[in-house]
Amino acid sequence: MASSIENNNEKLTLKSSDGEEFLVEKHVALQSTLLQNMLDSDCSSADVIPLPKIDARTLALVLGYCKKHADASSSKQGELNSFDSEFLKDMDMGALFNLVLAANFMEIKGLLDIAAQKIADTIKDKPHQEVREIFHVENDYTPEEEAAVREENRWAFEGFP
């Protein structure tokens, strides 16, 4: 997708954190509220738009999502739904986190939601220790503090019979 072709009015160029350039049709780019706002303001579409937080692999995924959603008519909701679930299907956690960050940064609500949903589904019903590993969270409670927290909301931990 990288391209050095001259931009015309219908396309704009995005540049990933690792320097790869992506030529994107404008209607596809408009899936991103961030880009939309940039285009609405005086940002010229001839400029290369740098996305310093998003690597090429992630950006390619994001643009694939945007293209699908931009091209599908609103009546194709069913098809989009199955595209969405396929899209994230075998993605590892690292890629998912990258994606959710990119969607957050570029303000692509639909993608943000499905990625967050997918992460939530993954951690649901997992023991704390595993969730800590997934999120790379270091447990900074002392054992006493942890017991206190647990006690405080005991009904959540034990269910509410």
Added chain:
Amino acid sequence: MADDDRITGLPESVLVLILSFLPVHDAIKTEILSKRWQFLWTYLPSLRFSQDHATNEGFVAFVDKTLPLFNCSKLEKFGVDFDYQSRFAPNVNSWVRFAAGKGVEELCLDFYSVAAGFVSHELPQVLYTNASFRSLDFSLCRVTPKGNVAWNSLKKLSIGYVKLSNGVMEKILAGSPVLEVLELYGYGGFNRLDLSNNASVKRLILREFWGRYGPDSEHGDPEEDDEDGEHHYDSEEEEEEDDGEHDDFEEEEEDDGEHNDSGEEEDDGEHDDSEEEEEDDGEHDDAGEEEDDGEHDDPEQDEVDDGEYDEERLEISAPYLQSLEISCCIPRNCQLRDISSLVDATLDCDGSDDNNERIQDTLRGLVESLVHVKRLSLGAQATKVLVAMEAKGLSSRLLKCECVHTFLNKPDQPGITSIFKSSSNLETLLTEMSSTTNAESALLYRDCQGRPDHLASIQGLLDETLANLHHLSAEHRPQGVQLNEMQVLLTEIQAGQQQQYETMEQFLSSQKQYCEKLEHFISEYTQRFGPPPPQ
């Protein structure tokens, strides 16, 4: 970049978003992960409480305890689904006020009533004037606005398992100027649905009409709901107890038509009082012994209407509506007036217990009203009606549709072929058949692009259905019919397993995947048994 950088880099807004997709109690449990996570859950912008396996008391106490801990200043969604009983009314009201106070945009009160009846919750009046609501979803909630309704931002409204009235429907529609989707299920009590002043309403869903046959349940929660002894009541004993319980309806207020029910005819005598009860209308209807029908026509005057209330009548005027679904039980006298903008319609009453004979006329009228739509989906009963009309030569008026999806009960329904003939616009015909035989049998016809006037090939089929399906083959295809794609799909659909699809597209896309599997199967079949015999 190292994973750690990435994850510590997840902004809290994203973490909170992730938590918002968990059931509330799972989200709360993440406080144990670390100090950073301890209070994240209190900023959840949307809350969905589900009872799951909890007891009623445990669940209600949990919600009561948890709600005050949330810090979010603005709530996007608030939802509760649980086994409602009337003694929880004050709790529910305080939750709802909490949510409304936080400017909630999507409110979902999805109650069910395990105990015995359809106990419903009277929504607090404060809810009827609210500019924040964008989506409302009420199940087993009585909607009885005393004043006007003002839902100026409301786009989607769904009300289930409760009877309404013409007056209530009018108030709702008048007060919802931007409403786009209206869904009613387990509905009844009104006989006019006039959307001609609601140009924004594009989609209407009517599932499971509750006419004289409501749910056959009685006043709810027999076992537990007995703050005052006389509520104690359950369906087996309804007859005797019945009267006893009438007196405790304090407030009257609206007898929306379900009274009819309260009915065992033996007590007719006492029905007059029915006007004064109100409280539990929702569940009355149900009383459901068939014997009461006799007396049904009766007491419910519909305030606004012409005094003669026919609960089986429903007239729908919807000149701006684009999508309509009428399914499960349908009102006996259901008429569509002015549905000129409609492009997508589903008519499927297969799931109901309705006697076939009794609804033939109704279906015929509805099918006739719907033949102009672009995409039409018909259940087996409706398909049968269509086929019968076709056979009587009414075909010229039928089916301007481009896409038709039908269900057949039997594979050998020859009329379906002649439907092709009268359908010059048809591009896609999708036929599902239910089969009582153990049919792994599947048939897929596919038309070739560029050879529109006959079927290119029959790709295969299983022997046991072979004979029945010959009539669908090439020689029966009329000249000039523009079938770009015709798929005849024979599947085994166990009764009750039929999925509901929101839109035709959804259905088609799910079927496409299925077709791919079939093709594989068919090619194996052909290899083993050779191609199907020529016609």
